[in-house]
Amino acid sequence: MTVCLKGRKNEPERVGVDFEVWPEAIELGRLFAQEGYELALVGGPVRDLLLGRPSHDLDFCTSATPEQFEPILRRYGKDGFWDMGRKFGTLGALRRRDDGTEVQMEVTTYRSDVYDPDSRKPEVNYGDSLEGDLSRRDFTVNAMALRVPDLEFVDPFGGASDLHKQVLRTPVDPRQSFDDDPLRMMRAVRFVAQLGFHIAPETAEAMTDMVDRIDIVSAERVRDELTKLLLSERPRLGLEAFVESGLANIVFPEIPALQLEIDEHHRHKDVFEHTMIVVDRAVALETGPDGPVPGPDLTLRLAALVHDIGKPKTRRFEPGGKVSFHHHDAVGAKLTRKRLRALRFDHHLVDDVSELVDLHLRFHGYVDEPWTDSAVRRYVKDAGHLYHRLNRLTRADATTQNRRKAAMFAHAMDEMEARVTRLKEQEDIDAIRPDLNGDEIMAELGLQPGKMVGLARKHMLEYRLDNGPVDHETALAELHRWYDELNGGASDGQTDGASGDGGDNGNSNTNN
Known part of the structure; x- marks a missing residue:
């Protein structure tokens, strides 16, 4: 009707x-x-x-x-x-x-x-x-x-x-409404994102005055509202309202902390504004249902939101007026894991978003000097099932206004993705395994299960990524070469190198 x-x-x-x-x-x-x-x-x-x-x-x-x-x-x-x-x-x-x-x-x-x-x-x-x-x-x-x-x-x-x-207003006095149910404040910023509406001044004022009431709401209910906000058509609008209201200071304090004071010479960007741009760009890079990252994708959007939350803790003012954020990727990954766990996100999602934050700077070295095939294989292997999301996060994060730099970056990413496609036609990079498995390593070196076997397998995986597939005899020869070098030339599997102390030393050498 x-x-x-x-x-x-x-x-x-x-x-x-x-x-x-x-x-x-x-x-x-x-x-x-x-x-x-x-x-x-x-x-x-x-x-x-x-x-x-x-x-x-x-x-x-x-x-x-x-x-x-x-x-x-x-x-x-x-x-x-x-x-x-x-x-x-x-x-x-x-x-x-x-x-x-x-x-x-x-x-x-x-x-x-x-x-x-x-x-x-x-x-x-x-x-x-x-x-x-x-x-x-x-x-x-x-x-x-x-x-x-x-x-x-x-x-x-x-x-x-x-x-x-297009205004959000409570039917009764907003203070009464939010006092009755503080989750309504989170629903307000969520509706800003979903509907594109703005919050009425008196309603916004009440939210700012009463943000502490959100503490009585369970983490799961807050998480659900934040998830709906992020999956909406306009997540940026909702996130800005989330921060402006003061709710983010309690629910997700790492986000408003991105509003760093820009140095007087403007040598670094407002990190919060940059983050909002990255969120917008990440949303635009999502694909249709048949693409590799169908939208709306919570993992990618969350990663875009938190990719730089390590910057406030790592900001340093260097000589000459420069500003640095060394290791903000690793620091941000730890902060991401802690915050998403506190909000009771699924542990798989926590792992994936934290990994994307940890890897989001990985590609930048390629722009200056294209990688070898082994480095490309390692990038794909390390990214694993997050490969397509990582590339989209990396593209979204390239917000430079310098057209020449932007073009160079886009060209480098296009070239790397094309190389990955060619390499995948030659071999299944995602399924790369060492040419020798754990049983073969133990039998060949006379080892018992333990740390040394893991180190040997890790070395053989690195060798596989560097050299591509090799025949069985070549793999065995490399295993013995590595093991003898690790143990000072000894070839007997029952040397001190197989002990726990020797394993620790081997681990250190391998990581270096």
């Missing part, structure tokens, strides 16, 4: 949009009405309907209790039913259309929550009106409803007007 909404009589026009309402919503509304219950589509789906944004997850609220509407929802949700939110008054159902599209619906009894000031978890109390339920929502643009099946538009807090103005 097509509906057109206009401003009320004697009010300025707020929205005038023709749109098609989901037939599932109208049908479910009829079923509730037949039983004498109210049902209204609320929140994000109504907002997105007015914005013309697609949505397949429908949220409703109702005058019925879960026990009263459960039979209706079970019958209607013939393709799925769930009740994990029962204690909050929420039940869900799934309908699958003929074209295979799935529509998820969640229905919640009218709510009138009471919050404990030391917790963001509300004591759930059922309300008695739609308007009361809307008053407890986070922002006015999410506090609109559409009664079904009659399609009466309900907007007690001017959400449609705020939607037209």
